[in-house]
Amino acid sequence: AQKVTQAQTEISVVEKEDVTLDCVYETRDTTYYLFWYKQPPSGELVFLIRRNSFDEQNEISGRYSWNFQKSTSSFNFTITASQVVDSAVYFCALSEAGRGGKLIFGQGTTLQVKP
Amino acid sequence: GAVVSQHPSRVICKSGTSVKIECRSLDFQATTMFWYRQFPKQSLMLMATSNEGSKATYEQGVEKDKFLINHASLTLSTLTVTSAHPEDSSFYICSARQGPSGNTIYFGEGSWLTVV
Numbered sequence: 679a680q681k682v683t684q685a686q687t688e689i690s691v692v693e694k695e696d697v698t699l700d701c702v703y704e705t706r707d708t709t710y711y712l713f714w715y716k717q718p719p720s721g722e723l724v725f726l727i728r729r730n731s732f733d734e735q736n737e738i739s740g741r742y743s744w745n746f747q748k749s750t751s752s753f754n755f756t757i758t759a760s761q762v763v764d765s766a767v768y769f770c771a772l773s774e775a776g777r778g779g780k781l782i783f784g785q786g787t788t789l790q791v792k793p
Numbered sequence: 794g795a796v797v798s799q800h801p802s803r804v805i806c807k808s809g810t811s812v813k814i815e816c817r818s819l820d821f822q823a824t825t826m827f828w829y830r831q832f833p834k835q836s837l838m839l840m841a842t843s844n845e846g847s848k849a850t851y852e853q854g855v856e857k858d859k860f861l862i863n864h865a866s867l868t869l870s871t872l873t874v875t876s877a878h879p880e881d882s883s884f885y886i887c888s889a890r891q892g893p894s895g896n897t898i899y900f901g902e903g904s905w906l907t908v909v
Binding site: 713715721722723725769773778779780781782783784785786 | 825884902
């Protein structure tokens with residue numbers, strides 16, 4: 679069965695703090711893709727990253743970084759020096775290669791960054 | 794880059810009426826599109842897979858006669874909520890797959906539906 683778990687429902691930090699959003703996934707497929715999206719109050723999904731199952735390299739993009747560990751089935755997302763504009767709901771999602779683009783989303787983590 | 798457009802972004806309709814939401818891929822052809830529903834403070838749940846030129850595939854528990862999906866062209870899929878009820882009020886968002894693999898997905902902006 680496929681499943682994505684984001685155990686943190688809500689996180690509140692003060693601006694400039696670092697914050698890590700956890701994501702744990704379950705899949706039986708050997709080929710799959712993992713995603714992170716940001717959803718501001720307006721609702722649209724802002725694509726942040728896609729990682730395939732064969733690429734375990736960590737990635738850094740500005741203040742964002744991602745740690746993919748197949749051994750623990752985790753794909754965690756860290757925001758360094760958080761800013762108020764980072765406040766949003768963040769979703770981790772899984773797409774198995776055999777499912778043609780269907781995404782399974784985690785429950786989402788609401789991040790509030792206070793000034 | 795590739796863009797998927799959804800229309801309308803917000804719609805209010807009366808109970809018992811039907812409302813249509815469009816999902817359009819603007820600069821690529823999408824043989825497959827997906828429709829998701831998101832209730833307030835909840836996650837996105839896949840409703841159905843829309844296939845160009847054939848019937849949509851619905852997820853378990855989704856009423857196909859209530860949520861009509863039509864994918865008549867390679868750039869347009871429509872979701873019609875028939876006989877809408879207040880409990881259908883939700884955020885509906887589509888995605889389109891570019892190419893044959895499942896790793897290139899683009900989401901529309903979403904549509905807020907309020908049934909009064």
